[in-house]
Amino acid sequence: MSSLTHLECSQCDQRLSPTQCWNLCPACQRPLLTRYDLETLRSRLDRDRIARGAATLWRYADVLPVADLRHRFTLGEGWTPLSRATRLEEALGIQEVWIKDEGINPTGSFKARGLCLAVSRARELGVQEVSIPSAGNAAGALSAYAALAGMTAHVFMPRDVPRPFISECRALGAHVTLIDGVITDCGRVAAEGVRRHGWFDLSTLKEPYRIEGKKTMGYEVAEQLDWTLPDVIIYPTGGGTGLIGMWKAFEEMEQLGWIGSDRPRMVTVQAAGCAPMVRAFDAGRKPPPPGPTRVRWPTACGCPRRSVTS
Secondary structure, eight states, X not given: OOOEEEEEETTTOOXXXXXXXXXXXXXXXXXXXXXXOHHHHHHHOOHHXXXXXXXXXXXXXXXXXXXXXXXXXXXXXXXXXXXEOHHHHHHHTOSOOEEXXXXXXXXXXXXXXXXXXXXXXXXXXXXXXXEEEOSXXXXXXXXXXXXXXXXXXXXXXXXXXXXXXXXXXXXXXXXXXXXXXXXXXXXXXXXXXXXXXXOEEOOTTSSSSHHHHHTHHHHHHHHHTTSOOOSEEEEEXXXXXXXXXXXXXXXXXXXXXXXXXXXXXXXXXXXXXXXXXXXHHHHTOSSOOOOOSOXXXXXXXXXXXXXEEO
């Protein structure tokens, strides 16, 4: 059973009912966080019970927002392997290096985690149509889970994204709109569609449930390392939902008594051609400004990278 109690604004701490569809905080328009009755849960849930759960992210269902089993949609996402990179350890002179392979998730990326939870919870709340702006992976994941849940997906993508992304979404039944521009232009057009038609907006950090899917990476890393946390987590970052989700998972696990108060150093890594987080950190700005005018395919995937400790 889910121990969901309420939603809470990340900025002003306003509490909202979880039985209603919310995007951003109605008071300050900042992202909402999902909260649970962890004190009660601590007395009835232990790590041994978790270990007997399904080999998907739903093994952590008690700290996920979906209560109705009929709406826990799954394509086998989560519980991805953590592989030790011994040759990389030798090359870097580091004692232990582990790589979590998120590429084996359904639709080929970690986006499956967030969209699995967002779609499942939206369906449980009665949503029929969902919308997302995306440059590829999130669109594919949404299309897959919306099809599984019997929902209509509206996807807005830059016209110059690789054709397989577009074909995947269309093959899964999504309504795909190609935009002459970049992801921010897609977001603007998608937002207009949300306002006009009442679709539920699943844009990054504009609803509370994608974080809940992403946080399962934090639970898995702890469990796979025998309930200890690594010293450092290096994470390829777009909007940063995964980093936020993992940090939230660590806080929840401490309250459950599963780990202590030590935390990893979190490092965000972005491609040089699309690095708003890095630029914002270097300039001391918060929050970061929008990204560059264009990410060029496919060279963006192979451009030089740098890391910033946060």
